[in-house]
Amino acid sequence: MINEKMYELGAEPSAIRELFAYGMQRKAAIGDDKVFDFSIGNPSVPAPEKVRQVMLDMLDTDPVALHGYSPASGIPSVRETVARHIRDTYGVPAQANQVYMTAGAAAAIAISLAAVTHPGDEVIVISPFFPEYSTWIGASGCTRVEVPAQVPSFQLDVPAIEAAITQKTSVIIINSPNNPVGAVYTRENLEELAAMLARKEEELGRPLFLLSDEPYRAITYGVEVPYVPAIYPRTIVCYSYSKALSLPGERIGYVYVSDLMDNAAEVSTAVAGAGRALGYICAPVLLQHVAAACVDEPSDVEAYATNRALLTEGLSALGYEYVEPDGAFYLWVRALEPDAQAFSDRAKQFELLLVPSDSFGVGGWVRVSYCVARETIENAMPAFKALAESYAE
Numbered sequence: 001m002i003n004e005k006m007y008e009l010g011a012e013p014s015a016i017r018e019l020f021a022y023g024m025q026r027k028a029a030i031g032d033d034k035v036f037d038f039s040i041g042n043p044s045v046p047a048p049e050k051v052r053q054v055m056l057d058m059l060d061t062d063p064v065a066l067h068g069y070s071p072a073s074g075i076p077s078v079r080e081t082v083a084r085h086i087r088d089t090y091g092v093p094a095q096a097n098q099v100y101m102t103a104g105a106a107a108a109i110a111i112s113l114a115a116v117t118h119p120g121d122e123v124i125v126i127s128p129f130f131p132e133y134s135t136w137i138g139a140s141g142c143t144r145v146e147v148p149a150q151v152p153s154f155q156l157d158v159p160a161i162e163a164a165i166t167q168k169t170s171v172i173i174i175n176s177p178n179n180p181v182g183a184v185y186t187r188e189n190l191e192e193l194a195a196m197l198a199r200k201e202e203e204l205g206r207p208l209f210l211l212s213d214e215p216y217r218a219i220t221y222g223v224e225v226p227y228v229p230a231i232y233p234r235t236i237v238c239y240s241y242s243k244a245l246s247l248p249g250e251r252i253g254y255v256y257v258s259d260l261m262d263n264a265a266e267v268s269t270a271v272a273g274a275g276r277a278l279g280y281i282c283a284p285v286l287l288q289h290v291a292a293a294c295v296d297e298p299s300d301v302e303a304y305a306t307n308r309a310l311l312t313e314g315l316s317a318l319g320y321e322y323v324e325p326d327g328a329f330y331l332w333v334r335a336l337e338p339d340a341q342a343f344s345d346r347a348k349q350f351e352l353l354l355v356p357s358d359s360f361g362v363g364g365w366v367r368v369s370y371c372v373a374r375e376t377i378e379n380a381m382p383a384f385k386a387l388a389e390s391y392a393e
Protein backbone atom coordinates (compact mmCIF):
# COMPACT_ATOMS: atom_id res chain seq x y z
CA MET A 1 0.00 0.00 0.00
CA ILE A 2 1.23 3.49 -0.76
CA ASN A 3 1.44 6.12 1.93
CA GLU A 4 -1.81 8.10 1.73
CA LYS A 5 -0.25 11.32 2.97
CA MET A 6 2.44 11.17 0.31
CA TYR A 7 -0.14 10.30 -2.35
CA GLU A 8 -2.14 13.36 -1.38
CA LEU A 9 0.93 15.58 -1.57
CA GLY A 10 1.77 14.20 -4.99
CA ALA A 11 -1.75 14.63 -6.29
CA GLU A 12 -2.49 17.95 -4.60
CA PRO A 13 -2.61 20.74 -7.16
CA SER A 14 -0.39 23.76 -6.51
CA ALA A 15 -2.34 26.83 -7.64
CA ILE A 16 0.91 28.49 -8.73
CA ARG A 17 2.12 25.53 -10.81
CA GLU A 18 -1.35 25.00 -12.31
CA LEU A 19 -1.57 28.61 -13.38
CA PHE A 20 1.95 28.44 -14.82
CA ALA A 21 1.03 25.26 -16.80
CA TYR A 22 -2.17 26.93 -18.01
CA GLY A 23 -0.05 29.91 -19.14
CA MET A 24 2.24 27.64 -21.19
CA GLN A 25 -0.77 26.06 -22.91
CA ARG A 26 -2.35 29.42 -23.56
CA LYS A 27 0.89 30.85 -24.97
CA ALA A 28 1.14 27.90 -27.36
CA ALA A 29 -2.46 28.54 -28.46
CA ILE A 30 -2.51 32.33 -28.88
CA GLY A 31 1.14 33.46 -28.82
CA ASP A 32 3.70 34.28 -26.12
CA ASP A 33 3.11 38.01 -26.24
CA LYS A 34 -0.65 37.70 -25.75
CA VAL A 35 -0.46 36.04 -22.32
CA PHE A 36 0.62 37.99 -19.23
CA ASP A 37 2.00 35.37 -16.92
CA PHE A 38 2.63 36.79 -13.44
CA SER A 39 2.35 33.40 -11.74
CA ILE A 40 5.77 32.06 -10.86
CA GLY A 41 8.87 33.31 -9.01
CA ASN A 42 11.53 32.31 -11.53
CA PRO A 43 14.17 35.08 -11.64
CA SER A 44 14.02 36.91 -14.96
CA VAL A 45 17.57 38.31 -14.90
CA PRO A 46 20.39 36.01 -16.00
CA ALA A 47 22.92 34.67 -13.49
CA PRO A 48 25.98 36.92 -13.20
CA GLU A 49 28.77 36.32 -15.75
CA LYS A 50 31.00 35.22 -12.88
CA VAL A 51 28.77 32.15 -12.32
CA ARG A 52 29.37 30.99 -15.90
CA GLN A 53 33.07 31.69 -15.63
CA VAL A 54 33.46 29.76 -12.37
CA MET A 55 31.53 26.82 -13.83
CA LEU A 56 33.76 26.78 -16.93
CA ASP A 57 36.93 27.06 -14.82
CA MET A 58 35.77 24.26 -12.53
CA LEU A 59 35.10 22.01 -15.52
CA ASP A 60 38.82 22.25 -16.31
CA THR A 61 39.80 20.90 -12.88
CA ASP A 62 40.21 17.24 -11.90
CA PRO A 63 36.84 15.63 -12.79
CA VAL A 64 37.17 12.91 -10.18
CA ALA A 65 37.35 15.47 -7.40
CA LEU A 66 34.84 17.84 -9.02
CA HIS A 67 32.11 15.27 -9.50
CA GLY A 68 32.80 13.31 -6.32
CA TYR A 69 30.89 13.49 -3.02
CA SER A 70 31.79 16.28 -0.63
CA PRO A 71 31.58 15.92 3.15
CA ALA A 72 27.89 15.89 4.14
CA SER A 73 27.96 19.41 5.61
CA GLY A 74 29.79 20.83 2.60
CA ILE A 75 33.32 21.46 1.37
CA PRO A 76 35.31 22.83 4.35
CA SER A 77 36.72 25.80 2.40
CA VAL A 78 33.23 26.66 1.10
CA ARG A 79 31.77 26.60 4.63
CA GLU A 80 34.64 28.82 5.79
CA THR A 81 34.01 31.29 2.94
CA VAL A 82 30.30 31.47 3.80
CA ALA A 83 31.11 31.95 7.51
CA ARG A 84 33.63 34.68 6.65
CA HIS A 85 30.98 36.39 4.51
CA ILE A 86 28.50 36.30 7.41
CA ARG A 87 31.13 37.67 9.84
CA ASP A 88 32.22 40.47 7.51
CA THR A 89 28.75 41.47 6.35
CA TYR A 90 26.73 41.20 9.55
CA GLY A 91 29.32 41.37 12.34
CA VAL A 92 28.24 38.11 14.00
CA PRO A 93 30.94 35.60 15.01
CA ALA A 94 30.01 32.90 12.46
CA GLN A 95 32.18 29.79 12.41
CA ALA A 96 32.44 27.34 9.51
CA ASN A 97 31.20 24.39 11.55
CA GLN A 98 27.85 26.16 12.04
CA VAL A 99 27.29 26.36 8.26
CA TYR A 100 25.68 23.40 6.50
CA MET A 101 25.45 23.57 2.70
CA THR A 102 22.08 22.53 1.21
CA ALA A 103 20.18 22.10 -2.04
CA GLY A 104 18.51 25.54 -1.71
CA ALA A 105 16.30 27.04 0.97
CA ALA A 106 13.69 24.30 0.54
CA ALA A 107 16.11 21.63 1.75
CA ALA A 108 17.46 24.01 4.39
CA ILE A 109 13.98 24.52 5.87
CA ALA A 110 12.94 20.86 5.72
CA ILE A 111 16.23 19.86 7.38
CA SER A 112 16.10 22.57 10.06
CA LEU A 113 12.52 21.70 11.01
CA ALA A 114 13.41 18.02 11.27
CA ALA A 115 16.44 18.93 13.40
CA VAL A 116 14.68 20.94 16.11
CA THR A 117 11.09 19.66 16.28
CA HIS A 118 9.40 16.55 17.62
CA PRO A 119 6.17 15.05 16.22
CA GLY A 120 3.24 16.84 17.80
CA ASP A 121 5.05 20.20 18.11
CA GLU A 122 3.49 23.39 16.82
CA VAL A 123 5.24 25.58 14.26
CA ILE A 124 4.06 29.15 13.84
CA VAL A 125 3.88 30.71 10.37
CA ILE A 126 2.92 34.27 9.54
CA SER A 127 0.04 34.49 7.07
CA PRO A 128 0.11 35.07 4.19
CA PHE A 129 2.87 32.45 4.00
CA PHE A 130 4.89 30.47 1.43
CA PRO A 131 2.68 27.39 0.77
CA GLU A 132 5.47 24.80 1.00
CA TYR A 133 5.91 25.55 4.72
CA SER A 134 2.80 23.41 5.27
CA THR A 135 4.41 20.47 3.46
CA TRP A 136 7.63 20.58 5.47
CA ILE A 137 5.87 21.16 8.78
CA GLY A 138 3.55 18.22 8.05
CA ALA A 139 6.48 16.01 7.02
CA SER A 140 8.04 16.65 10.43
CA GLY A 141 4.83 15.46 12.10
CA CYS A 142 4.15 18.97 13.42
CA THR A 143 1.08 21.20 13.30
CA ARG A 144 1.03 24.52 11.49
CA VAL A 145 -0.28 27.46 13.52
CA GLU A 146 -1.08 30.56 11.48
CA VAL A 147 -0.72 34.06 12.83
CA PRO A 148 -1.83 36.86 10.49
CA ALA A 149 0.62 39.69 9.77
CA GLN A 150 -0.51 43.22 10.55
CA VAL A 151 -2.56 44.74 7.72
CA PRO A 152 -1.72 46.87 5.76
CA SER A 153 1.94 47.09 6.89
CA PHE A 154 2.38 43.30 6.85
CA GLN A 155 4.89 43.60 9.70
CA LEU A 156 4.90 40.91 12.40
CA ASP A 157 2.03 41.16 14.86
CA VAL A 158 4.09 40.38 17.96
CA PRO A 159 1.23 40.31 20.50
CA ALA A 160 -0.67 37.90 18.22
CA ILE A 161 2.41 35.65 17.92
CA GLU A 162 2.77 35.72 21.70
CA ALA A 163 -0.87 34.71 22.10
CA ALA A 164 -0.33 31.76 19.72
CA ILE A 165 2.68 30.33 21.60
CA THR A 166 1.89 27.25 23.71
CA GLN A 167 3.85 24.53 25.53
CA LYS A 168 4.02 22.73 22.18
CA THR A 169 5.52 25.58 20.14
CA SER A 170 9.07 24.91 19.03
CA VAL A 171 9.66 27.06 15.92
CA ILE A 172 8.47 30.36 14.50
CA ILE A 173 9.14 30.76 10.77
CA ILE A 174 9.68 34.27 9.42
CA ASN A 175 10.47 35.32 5.88
CA SER A 176 11.84 38.78 5.11
CA PRO A 177 11.90 40.09 2.40
CA ASN A 178 8.60 38.34 2.16
CA ASN A 179 6.98 36.12 -0.42
CA PRO A 180 4.14 36.90 -1.23
CA VAL A 181 3.78 40.48 0.10
CA GLY A 182 7.25 42.01 -0.42
CA ALA A 183 7.39 43.33 3.16
CA VAL A 184 10.75 43.67 4.94
CA TYR A 185 10.54 43.46 8.72
CA THR A 186 11.99 46.53 10.41
CA ARG A 187 14.69 46.33 13.07
CA GLU A 188 12.20 47.63 15.63
CA ASN A 189 9.67 44.95 14.71
CA LEU A 190 12.30 42.18 14.96
CA GLU A 191 13.58 43.53 18.28
CA GLU A 192 10.05 43.47 19.66
CA LEU A 193 9.73 39.85 18.48
CA ALA A 194 13.10 38.89 20.01
CA ALA A 195 12.25 40.44 23.38
CA MET A 196 8.91 38.63 23.46
CA LEU A 197 10.47 35.27 22.49
CA ALA A 198 13.17 35.60 25.15
CA ARG A 199 10.48 36.31 27.74
CA LYS A 200 8.35 33.35 26.60
CA GLU A 201 11.36 30.99 26.68
CA GLU A 202 11.85 31.91 30.35
CA GLU A 203 8.17 31.51 31.09
CA LEU A 204 7.79 28.16 29.31
CA GLY A 205 11.22 26.82 30.25
CA ARG A 206 11.83 25.57 26.72
CA PRO A 207 13.69 26.88 23.68
CA LEU A 208 11.86 28.72 20.93
CA PHE A 209 13.72 28.63 17.62
CA LEU A 210 13.34 31.40 15.10
CA LEU A 211 13.74 30.06 11.56
CA SER A 212 14.63 32.92 9.24
CA ASP A 213 13.87 31.95 5.64
CA GLU A 214 15.93 34.37 3.53
CA PRO A 215 16.00 33.59 -0.19
CA TYR A 216 15.19 37.23 -1.01
CA ARG A 217 17.71 38.91 1.36
CA ALA A 218 19.67 40.32 -1.58
CA ILE A 219 16.63 41.67 -3.44
CA THR A 220 15.62 44.94 -1.81
CA TYR A 221 14.77 48.47 -2.85
CA GLY A 222 16.75 50.72 -0.53
CA VAL A 223 15.69 49.43 2.89
CA GLU A 224 17.74 47.72 5.59
CA VAL A 225 17.22 43.96 6.00
CA PRO A 226 18.40 43.44 9.61
CA TYR A 227 20.39 40.26 10.27
CA VAL A 228 18.17 38.15 12.51
CA PRO A 229 20.91 36.21 14.41
CA ALA A 230 22.27 39.56 15.60
CA ILE A 231 18.87 40.29 17.17
CA TYR A 232 17.69 36.90 18.46
CA PRO A 233 20.39 34.35 19.39
CA ARG A 234 18.31 31.20 18.86
CA THR A 235 18.02 31.83 15.12
CA ILE A 236 18.52 29.35 12.30
CA VAL A 237 19.06 31.08 8.95
CA CYS A 238 17.91 29.24 5.82
CA TYR A 239 19.62 30.99 2.93
CA SER A 240 19.49 30.36 -0.80
CA TYR A 241 21.30 31.52 -3.92
CA SER A 242 18.25 30.70 -6.07
CA LYS A 243 17.09 34.30 -6.33
CA ALA A 244 20.26 36.20 -5.39
CA LEU A 245 22.28 34.62 -8.22
CA SER A 246 19.32 33.55 -10.43
CA LEU A 247 20.09 29.83 -10.00
CA PRO A 248 16.82 28.25 -8.81
CA GLY A 249 17.21 25.13 -10.94
CA GLU A 250 20.72 24.42 -9.69
CA ARG A 251 19.82 24.04 -6.00
CA ILE A 252 22.29 25.68 -3.66
CA GLY A 253 21.91 27.37 -0.27
CA TYR A 254 22.81 26.77 3.36
CA VAL A 255 21.66 26.52 6.96
CA TYR A 256 23.49 28.78 9.40
CA VAL A 257 22.86 27.87 13.04
CA SER A 258 23.73 31.04 14.92
CA ASP A 259 26.90 30.70 17.01
CA LEU A 260 25.22 32.95 19.55
CA MET A 261 22.64 30.39 20.76
CA ASP A 262 23.39 27.99 23.62
CA ASN A 263 24.12 24.48 22.44
CA ALA A 264 24.91 25.85 18.97
CA ALA A 265 27.20 22.91 18.17
CA GLU A 266 24.56 20.41 19.28
CA VAL A 267 21.92 22.03 17.07
CA SER A 268 24.35 21.94 14.13
CA THR A 269 24.94 18.26 14.70
CA ALA A 270 21.17 17.69 14.69
CA VAL A 271 21.00 19.62 11.39
CA ALA A 272 23.62 17.27 9.93
CA GLY A 273 21.66 14.31 11.27
CA ALA A 274 18.40 15.57 9.76
CA GLY A 275 20.11 16.09 6.39
CA ARG A 276 21.34 12.52 6.58
CA ALA A 277 17.94 11.14 7.61
CA LEU A 278 16.22 12.97 4.76
CA GLY A 279 18.65 11.53 2.19
CA TYR A 280 20.67 14.63 1.39
CA ILE A 281 24.13 13.14 0.92
CA CYS A 282 25.70 16.53 0.18
CA ALA A 283 24.76 19.73 -1.62
CA PRO A 284 25.63 19.83 -5.36
CA VAL A 285 29.42 20.13 -5.39
CA LEU A 286 29.90 22.27 -8.50
CA LEU A 287 27.35 24.70 -7.07
CA GLN A 288 29.12 24.79 -3.71
CA HIS A 289 32.19 26.08 -5.58
CA VAL A 290 30.05 28.62 -7.45
CA ALA A 291 28.46 29.86 -4.22
CA ALA A 292 31.85 30.32 -2.55
CA ALA A 293 33.33 32.14 -5.55
CA CYS A 294 30.28 34.41 -5.86
CA VAL A 295 29.63 34.95 -2.15
CA ASP A 296 30.33 38.68 -2.40
CA GLU A 297 28.81 39.08 -5.87
CA PRO A 298 26.07 41.78 -5.83
CA SER A 299 22.61 40.76 -7.05
CA ASP A 300 21.30 42.49 -10.13
CA VAL A 301 18.16 44.15 -8.79
CA GLU A 302 17.94 46.91 -11.37
CA ALA A 303 15.54 45.07 -13.68
CA TYR A 304 13.27 44.21 -10.73
CA ALA A 305 13.37 47.82 -9.51
CA THR A 306 12.30 49.02 -12.98
CA ASN A 307 9.50 46.45 -13.12
CA ARG A 308 8.37 47.36 -9.62
CA ALA A 309 8.11 51.04 -10.58
CA LEU A 310 6.29 50.30 -13.85
CA LEU A 311 3.81 47.95 -12.20
CA THR A 312 3.04 50.05 -9.14
CA GLU A 313 2.69 53.27 -11.15
CA GLY A 314 0.52 51.54 -13.74
CA LEU A 315 -1.77 49.82 -11.22
CA SER A 316 -2.05 52.90 -9.06
CA ALA A 317 -3.20 54.96 -12.04
CA LEU A 318 -5.88 52.31 -12.65
CA GLY A 319 -7.07 52.52 -9.04
CA TYR A 320 -5.76 49.16 -7.78
CA GLU A 321 -4.79 48.87 -4.12
CA TYR A 322 -1.52 47.12 -3.34
CA VAL A 323 1.21 46.80 -0.71
CA GLU A 324 4.32 48.85 -1.60
CA PRO A 325 7.01 46.15 -1.75
CA ASP A 326 10.35 46.84 -0.04
CA GLY A 327 11.92 43.60 -1.26
CA ALA A 328 11.54 40.36 -3.29
CA PHE A 329 9.78 40.57 -6.65
CA TYR A 330 6.10 40.18 -5.82
CA LEU A 331 3.26 42.69 -5.63
CA TRP A 332 0.35 41.94 -3.30
CA VAL A 333 -2.74 43.40 -4.91
CA ARG A 334 -6.24 43.64 -3.42
CA ALA A 335 -8.69 41.54 -5.44
CA LEU A 336 -11.63 43.51 -6.81
CA GLU A 337 -14.05 41.09 -5.18
CA PRO A 338 -13.81 39.22 -1.86
CA ASP A 339 -13.26 35.83 -3.54
CA ALA A 340 -9.62 35.84 -4.71
CA GLN A 341 -10.08 32.65 -6.74
CA ALA A 342 -13.03 34.16 -8.61
CA PHE A 343 -11.00 37.31 -9.25
CA SER A 344 -8.06 35.27 -10.55
CA ASP A 345 -10.46 33.31 -12.78
CA ARG A 346 -11.91 36.52 -14.16
CA ALA A 347 -8.37 37.88 -14.76
CA LYS A 348 -7.69 34.83 -16.94
CA GLN A 349 -10.36 36.05 -19.35
CA PHE A 350 -8.07 39.02 -19.96
CA GLU A 351 -5.04 36.69 -20.27
CA LEU A 352 -3.71 37.90 -16.90
CA LEU A 353 -2.33 35.12 -14.69
CA LEU A 354 -2.48 36.25 -11.05
CA VAL A 355 -2.07 33.85 -8.11
CA PRO A 356 -5.08 33.91 -5.74
CA SER A 357 -4.14 34.62 -2.11
CA ASP A 358 -5.94 31.47 -0.87
CA SER A 359 -2.73 29.61 -1.78
CA PHE A 360 -0.95 31.67 0.87
CA GLY A 361 -3.54 31.10 3.58
CA VAL A 362 -5.62 34.30 3.28
CA GLY A 363 -8.52 35.54 1.17
CA GLY A 364 -9.07 38.69 -0.85
CA TRP A 365 -5.74 39.37 -2.61
CA VAL A 366 -3.65 38.17 -5.55
CA ARG A 367 0.11 37.89 -5.95
CA VAL A 368 1.65 39.42 -9.06
CA SER A 369 5.20 38.14 -9.71
CA TYR A 370 7.09 40.89 -11.48
CA CYS A 371 10.20 38.85 -12.26
CA VAL A 372 9.14 39.04 -15.91
CA ALA A 373 10.25 40.86 -19.06
CA ARG A 374 9.58 44.59 -18.81
CA GLU A 375 7.39 44.42 -21.94
CA THR A 376 5.09 41.93 -20.21
CA ILE A 377 4.24 44.61 -17.65
CA GLU A 378 3.92 47.37 -20.25
CA ASN A 379 1.74 45.24 -22.53
CA ALA A 380 -0.40 43.95 -19.63
CA MET A 381 -1.66 47.39 -18.60
CA PRO A 382 -4.62 47.47 -21.03
CA ALA A 383 -5.63 44.04 -19.69
CA PHE A 384 -5.46 45.29 -16.07
CA LYS A 385 -7.56 48.28 -17.18
CA ALA A 386 -10.17 46.07 -18.84
CA LEU A 387 -10.26 43.81 -15.78
CA ALA A 388 -10.93 46.77 -13.48
CA GLU A 389 -13.57 48.11 -15.87
CA SER A 390 -15.32 44.75 -15.93
CA TYR A 391 -16.06 45.29 -12.22
CA ALA A 392 -17.35 48.81 -12.78
CA GLU A 393 -20.02 47.65 -15.22
Ligand code: PLP
Residues within 6 Å of the ligand: 041, 103, 104, 105, 106, 107, 130, 175, 178, 179, 213, 215, 239, 240, 241, 242, 248, 252, 253
Ligand atom coordinates in the same frame (compact mmCIF):
# COMPACT_ATOMS: atom_id res chain seq x y z
N1 PLP B 1 11.12 30.23 0.81
C1 PLP B 1 10.46 31.13 0.09
C2 PLP B 1 9.73 32.22 0.79
C3 PLP B 1 10.43 31.06 -1.32
O1 PLP B 1 9.77 31.97 -2.02
C4 PLP B 1 11.14 29.99 -1.94
C5 PLP B 1 11.11 29.85 -3.41
O2 PLP B 1 10.42 30.50 -4.13
C6 PLP B 1 11.82 29.07 -1.13
C7 PLP B 1 11.79 29.22 0.23
C8 PLP B 1 12.57 27.92 -1.73
O3 PLP B 1 13.68 28.43 -2.43
P1 PLP B 1 14.84 27.49 -2.99
O4 PLP B 1 14.80 27.58 -4.46
O5 PLP B 1 16.08 28.09 -2.44
O6 PLP B 1 14.62 26.12 -2.46
